[in-house]
Amino acid sequence: METQEKLSSTATVTIEITDANDNSPVFDQEAYSISVDETALPGDPIATITASDADTGSYGTKGIVYQLIGLGTEKFNVNKKSGVITVAPCELPGAQHCLDYETKSVYYLNYKATDDNGNGHSTVVQLKITLNDNNDNPPIFEADNYKALIDEGSSKFEPPLQVHATDGNFTSTTMVEITVLDVNNNHPVFGQEEYVVSVPEDTKIGTSIEKVVAEDADSGINAELVYRIEKGAFDDFTIDNKSGIVMVSSKLDYDLRNSYSINIIAVDGGMSAFKSSSPSNLKIFRAILLEKNYGINVLSGTPALTGTTTLNVRVLNTNDKIPFFAPSTQRAEVKEDAAVGDVVHTLVAKDLDVDDIQALNFAASEPITAVDKNGKEVMDDLSFKVHIKISDVNDNAPQFSQKEHVVNIVESIPLSPPAPILQLRAHDADTTSHLTYSIIAGNEGDVFSLDPSTGIMYPRVSLQNRKPKYSLKVQVSDGVHTDTAAVYVIVQAINQNQPVFVKPSSHNATVYVEELVLVARDHGSQTWHEGIQFLTIVIKDIDDNLPRYTSTDPYVFHVKENLPASTRIGVNVNARTGEFVAQLVATDKDADVNGSLSYTIITSHLYRGGANFSSGSVVPQPFAISESGKLTTATLVAEYNQERFKLEIVAKEKAPPYREATAYVNDRHVPARDRPSDAIDFDDSRYFESVRLSVRLPQRSLRRVCHRECCGKWNLL
Structure with a gap:
């Protein structure tokens, strides 16, 4: 319904914001480290570790659940809500402790916090739990039984023996065996300082001659003795190492060695002390170990000790050697003229069983033998010989086997080496004679030589042109007696010389121009010889020809003005000295030096202005000529223009009698314009030609x- 008046009403609206789980738990530290004694009991708290969460409700701190993760978490428990960490119950029921420091001393775990009652966000941090070591174990020996050694007479262990240990609460026991060692501190002692025994030299090998005994005050192996010969036995005696019995080991010989001084030693068994332990020496101790560190040392025994004695052995001599002659072969010598009863030789014999040779008796028998002092004869198997040599006496004269010798030799018998002519022979009935040969007569000029030992005769000098016959007397001597013989030597001449040219005296004489062969032959009856010589005949030249110029007419040369000096027709008026003018030639039919010529200018006449008469000889000479006939200028010739010279030139032999020939040379200066046209x-300028x-x-x-x-x-x- 609509009205004009606006009406209102008031109401309260409550908006509730619901928390979302958008935050994770947060620890105060990124990692935690806690410790606990290894003797902590199950359930004992160790530490409390919590986290916070910004969310609310179950998403926040109230909803956080805690958890341990990792190897070894079975040893610990954590309260999921409070975060209290405790020791977990033991794995083995009835065990006194659940944790063991000796087994594992540190645990590395992860500690996890998750919100939303364990379903939300999680945060994990590292957690290190270290066990504290506690005295919760008794000491443990490394071995169940320990052994120690100590020398007799020692008052303490060196180093001290400590075999007990304790940790304050717990104890443990072990067995310690202590062995008291015998110290090798006593030397072996022989019953006698010196033993003396006599042994016949024929004692058999292996026979016992003495027993030596030594004792040692130590015990065990230290008292065990070994006997040994140190020196003096010379391998003739040996000893048993255990019993000390001395025996003969090789054949004894009184004559080689009749006494021995043998050093014998006894060596005890001083070695490692372990070998001398025996049950009676052991004492067993039980020790409580009060300290953790202890040690047991084992001592070694002392070195072996020795004792010494001397065994003097005297070898008794027995008559076991047979006498023998020394040397086994004896030699004697007697002269052939010795008288009855003369001493020939004194025999020498020996017996090694006696010291005096006088104890031997000698008797002559067939064969000769020797007997000893007991009348024992030398055994037949001993070889003995006496060689008696009868010496020769020089009581015979030597004799030539031939009293006369005739020898024919040629006069050319060789001298180097000398040829034997003959050998003289002689004999002497005495066996010891030494014969000597010699020439005692007829050897005039020492033409022959005779070897004194062999009796061979040789020529000493050439027999050519000497006597044709020699009569020699020769002798042989034994030093006391002599004998002589005659030797006739006939020398035969032989044709052995070649004819020798007396004229010409030279071997190849030069006389004239032909070569001849000259032969000269002798008229030898047995053989002939000839000599050959070359003769050269040369015809000697004599100086019997005069020098001659090649032309009998005067030589005419024109010297032109204004011509070069090298022009062949003449000489330039401006030519200098030494310029060539002409070559003059003269000949001599004689040979060698007889035909050699030299040239000389005798006069130089000047004709002025065409005059027919000379104005006189010019000085100095305007021309010069060499020994070979070469005519040259000697001065400047320009000043002699339109003038004429007439030269007198001589060609002369160079050897006696110095024959000569004269030539005249006309030299005229001609101007070029005045020169004839024809x-x-x-x-x-010069010509040469040979003529037969x-x-x-x-x-x-x-x-x-x-x-x-x-x-x-x-x-x-």
């Missing part, structure tokens, strides 16, 4: 080529 130009010695005249010998400028033709002259 002048002949030679191709060369046997050429027949007339004979054309020279071929020269010249050139005429006017006509341009070559002409043969």
